[in-house]
Amino acid sequence: MTDTVVKDKGAVDKGAGNVADKVADARSGGAAGLFGALGGGRSSVTWLTLLGLAVVLPVSALIWGGGWHDGWTVDLVAPLDSFADWVIANRDSHPLFLYFLLHISNFATDSVDAVSSLLTSLGWVGVLALATVGAWYAAGAGRRGLRVAGVTVGSLGAIGLMGLWDPAMETLALMIVAVAASALLGVVLGLAAGLSDRVQSALRPVLDTMQVLPAFAYLLPFVLIFGTGTPSALLTTVIYAAPPMVRLTSLGLRGADPTVMEAVTSLGASKFQRLRTARLPLARKEMLLGLNQTIMMALSMVVIASVVGAGGLGENVFTALSRKNFGMGLAAGVAIVLIAVWLDRVTAAAGVRSEAQPGRKAPAPGDGRKTALIAGGGAVAAIVAGQLVQREWPEAWTFDFAEPLNRFMDWVVGAFYTDVPVLGGTSEWAGNFTTWVLNPVREGMLAVPWWAMVLLAAAAALLVGTWRGAVTAAVSLGAVGVLGVWDKSMHTLSQVVVALAITLLLGFAIGILAARVPVVERLLRPVLDTMQTMPQFIYLIPVVQLFNAGRAAAIAAAAIYALPAVVRITAQGLKTASPATLEASRSLGARSWQQIVQVQWPLARPALLVAVNQGVVLVLAVVVIGGLVGGGGLGFDVVEGLKGSELGSGLIAGVAIVCLGLMLDKLTQPTSRAAASPASGASGK
Amino acid sequence: MNKRIIRRSAIAATGVLSLVALSACSAAETGGSKGGDKTVRLHTPSWVGAEVNTAVAKELLESELGYKVETKQMDETPAWDAMSQGKIDAILEDWGHPEEVKRYVDGNKTVVAAGDLGVVGHIGWFVPKYVVDENPDITDYKNLNKYADLFKTPESGDKGQFIKGDPSYVSNDNALIKNLKLNYQPIEAGAEATHLAQLEQLYKAKKPFLTYWWTPQWMNATIDLVEVKLPEYKEGCDADENKVACAYPEVPLKKWMNADFAKEDSDAAKFLKNFNWSTEDQNLVAKYVAQDKMSSEDAAKKWIADNEDKWKAWLPK
Structure with a gap:
């Protein structure tokens, strides 16, 4: 089961929670991987390969010169552009659109509109009260539900106080439909x-x-097919958010206790009965976890969805960007975080409740009915109350905290941008970083001939994983060349590599600190939670102000975004390293540093690999958004495709990004071998 | 209880699916304006200057003509696309989109012109005043190569850095740099927001920069930029986008409408055709919003209260 859960981005996108289980799973799935390969039994082969590459790369760069073979590219820009023209010309008349795609589009628009007007007609009191009652009931009613109900009142109330009630409801409407569909x-x-x-x-x-x-x-x-607006926003969100639900549902069904299944079969249940009475109920916990992750991933799309015309909080973030109003953007970001916290707590509490149920004796008759009655009564009262009070959130109850935030940001930028004594300023740092790190890495990658790069990718993937992984990595990289965007891809890849190195360095350092000093971990937890749910776009203006538009700014944004996941997984991995072993090493007189290097680090290897893999995925996502802050490369092509009319080159850049993602995933993801190992093989069936 | 829930969901899902299947037999609505209701949908662009056009028009349509106005924020190219599909009724400020005009106005005739906005746009290359004070001859493009070192940054390597604007804005910069043989490296700011943030930051630190810039632009109230003279614009010199070697033309900003919306000739359509104000007016309202941090709604109300004689003329007779 290792690979199924661990790889979910949502696992880290979501706040606190299940990372620890997953890391534990990862460990049981076998400690193979980069670190394993480097230190493990195959070390002589590994070192020979690395040595060979170390010789081949520079020599080939000197002899053949860099870049992709000119003749081997396929120019898809023109055909894609004419396809785009065809779609635009025909989307109001062609049967494919009239009888299929437009139905989807209209259905999406109508459902979001319906939910949105429902929320509006409930009024703010109605929504707040209904949400509270719902949260209380979902968390198991009674005393246990009170905390979750409190969180609900607190987060929704705070959104109202910030003056963001209306956009938040618009976002919520889109989220409800998107999550239901996913x-x-x-x-x-x-x-x-x-x-x-x-x-x-x-x-x-x-x-x-x-x-x-x-x-x-x-x-x-x-955007091409549906135009901008609700359908595009909804569908992109659904595509992004559905995978964890698929994975976890399947996992839950497959993980059904064989003895229970045997028992049900021996009672003569048909296949459908078995599914309905045994498998589905047993998979409930996983399915709820899947729902939780789906919600979190859908929320992380709020701002990106507003790029293609969804309104709500995402639009607030964008307006704030265009006015350079950092405080306003942050306020909208905080509102998104609050919605995430609220929904996370509710679904997590529902998950815990369902876990408790199987162990419980048959519930007292009437017990469930009573709470349901109370909840129902509460809901009716909520709706009535909502109609009695004015529907809009009262304006007097709002507080503007964008201004103080703006002043703070101005102060930070003013104080650190340039001419700080001794240290220099962020502007100088960014400059030196570009000159001494980024430029050499990029020039190096561009100087190496394509076949040597492909060889490097394949060899690295082989050392980490399997033959299949190596082939995938090589083919992905080759595809980038065939698409004719080799140079741009190397430009982007160099940023990803550097950003990843920084993220891992910082992440491991902070993670080790957090694992060893409990106070640091406690202080860090809310910060990490917020950073993970906060939309990346909010960092863009401050990083430009501090580091100037360019690759350094893009890398800073990427590192900020990916850091929390890496810190969290590292800390969890180190902490869960067997306490007994740790105790033994301590009694043998090992010092802190020795404990970390010789005991905790090797034991935490699988967790660290997960951290590397997550880091890669997250960094790539933001380096692409880095096109918005002058990062150039593939990200800029996508931005230009979205904003300008360069659809063809935008689509190609999108495909190239996917190829880079697949390659990087194979270089850092040892799952295929782990899946073959007995531990996970058993549960995978 | 689980059993019941599952059975009910199955029934519900089957119902929904069969409904969807049934409805799929008929052709779908293609969207667009559903006539009759008094709702107008306007484009809100990403830059403040044009945002206040929409804000003022919205305020007047609602308070004077009794319409309900929905505003939709999106980038320019998508907005053209949405207008052709009738998802928005009008764009109030357009800096020139020859490809879209060809596709939607001359092509499938879904969009029609709705007159001038009254504001004249100007695009060019600019440097800060403090740079000109020290190097007076920098304002001629012929001398730019001499100063390339001044604009060198780590990002531009051994060339001077030229900061480009938002990728959706009209731009010939790459061609200009190439065709005028300038030793400069164009750097994409990627978005207007980052472009503005970058310029403001450099200006505060009194660092030299050369950038794509335009008027009207609300930030001109706080930063003092001087234009660099490019070879004079002549009719047609920008016909081939790869061979452009002349300045940007003056752009009388235009308004566009969805063809069906214009044909209905409602009060709203008449009003939007009449809508026409000066660069000064627009800059003033934009300043209320961007600098004084008023909401665009309040800024529009303030201007409307102060300028009754101007907007009275826009109302349909």
Whole structure:
């Protein structure tokens, strides 16, 4: 089960929670991987390969010169542009649109409008009270539900106080429809994958690809077909958010306790009865976890969805960007975080409740009915109350905290931008960093001939994983060359590599600190939670102000975004390293540093690998968005495709990003071998 | 309880699916304006100057003509696309989109012209005043190579750095740099927001920069930029986008409408055709918003209260 759960981006996108389980799973799945390969039994082969590459790369660069073979490219820009023209000319008349795609589009618009007007007609009191009652009931009613109900009142109330009630409701409407659609799609596909091995093995590569796919890369086709607006926003969100639901539903079905299944079968239950009475109820916990992750991933799309015309909080973030109003953007970002916290707590509490249920004796008759009655009564009261009070959030109850935030940011930028004594300023740092790190790395990558780069990717993937991984990595990199964007891809890749190195360095350092000093961890937790749910776009203006538009700014934004996941996984990994072993080493007189290097680090290896893999995926996603702050490369092409009319080159850049993502995933993801190992093989069936 | 829930969901899902399947037999609505209701949908662009056009028009349509106005924020090219599909009714400030005009106005005739906005746009290359004070001859493009070192940054390597604007804005910069044989490296700011943030930051630190810039632009109230003279613009010299070697033309900013919306000739359509104000007016309202941090709604109300004689003329007779 290792690979199924660990790889979900949502696992880290979401706040606190299940990382620890997953890391534990990862460990049981086998400690193979880069670190394993470097230090493990195959070390002589590994070192020989590395030595060979160390010789081949510079020599080939000197002899052949860099870049892709000129004749081997396929120019797809012109055909894609004319395809785009065809779509635009025909989308109001062609049967494919009239009888299929437009139905989807209209259905999406109508459902979001319906939910939105429902929320409006409930009034703010109605929504707040209904949400509270709902949260209380979902968390198991009684005393246990009170805390979650409190969180609900607190977060929704805070959103109202910030004066963001209306956009928040608009966002919520889109989220409700998107999550419902993702959950439905996820359950259907998950059922299929859970019950049929053939579907499972067909779906897996698709899901793997989807999660290394930066959402930014596939906005464009949707805009082309559906235009901007609700349908595009909804569909991109659904595509991004559905995979965890599929994976976890399938996982839950496959993980059903064999003894229970045997018992049910021996009672003569038919296949459908078995599914309904045993498998589905047993998979409930996983399915709720899947729902939780789906919600978190959908929320992380709020701002990106507003690039293609969804309104709500995402639009507030964008307006704030265009006015350089950092405080306003941050306020909207905080509102998104609050919605995330609220929904996370509610679904997590519901998950805990369902876990408790099987162990419980049959519930006292009437008990469930009583709470349901109370909840129902509360809901009715909420709706009535909502109608009695004015529907809009009262304006007097809002507080503007954008201004103080802006003043603070101005102060930070003013104080650190340049001419700080001794240290220099952020502007100088960025300059030196570009000159001494980024430029050499990029020039180096461009100087090496393409076949040497492909060889390097294949060799690295082989050392980390399997033959299949190596082939995938090599083919992906080759595809980038064939598409004719080799140089741009190297430009982007160099940024990803450097940003990843920085993120890992900082992340491991902070993670080690957090694992050893409990106070640091406690202080860090809320900060990390916020950073993970906060939309990346909010960092863009401050990083430009501090580091100037360019690659350094893009890398800073990427590092900030990916850091929390890496810190968290590192800390969890080190902490869960067997306490007994640690105690033993301590009693043998090992010092702190020795403990870390010789005991905790090796034991935490699988967790660290997960951290590296997550880091890669997250960094790639933001380096692409870095096109907005002068990062250039593939990200800029996608931005230009979205904003200007360069659809063809934008689409190609999107495909190239996907290829880079697949390659990087194979270089850092040892799952294929782990899956073959006995530990996970058993649970995978 | 689980059983019941599952059974009910299955029934519900089947119902929904069969409904969808049924409805799929008929052709879908292609969207667009559903006539009759008094709702107008306007484009809100990403830059403040044009945002206040929309804000003032919205305020007047709602308070004077009794319409309900929905505003939709999006980039320019997508907005053209949305207008052709009737998802928005009008764009109030357009800096020139020859490709879209060809595709939607001359092509499938879904968009029609709605007159001038009254504001005249000007695009060019600019440097800060403090740079000109020290190097007076920098304002001629012929001398730019001499000063390339001044604009060198780590990002531009051994060339001078030229900061480009938002990728959706009209731009010939790459061609200009190439065709005028300038030793400069164009750097994409990527978005207007980052472009502005970058310029403001450099200006505060009194660092030299050369950039794509335009008027009207609300930031001109706080930063003092001087234009660099490019070879004079002559009719047609920018016909081939790869061979451009002349300045940008003056752009009388235009308004466009969805063809069906214009044909209905409602009060709203008449009003939007009449909408016409000066660069000064627009800059003033934009300053209220961007610098004084008023909401665009309040800024529009303030201007409307102060300028009754101007907007009275826009109302349909």
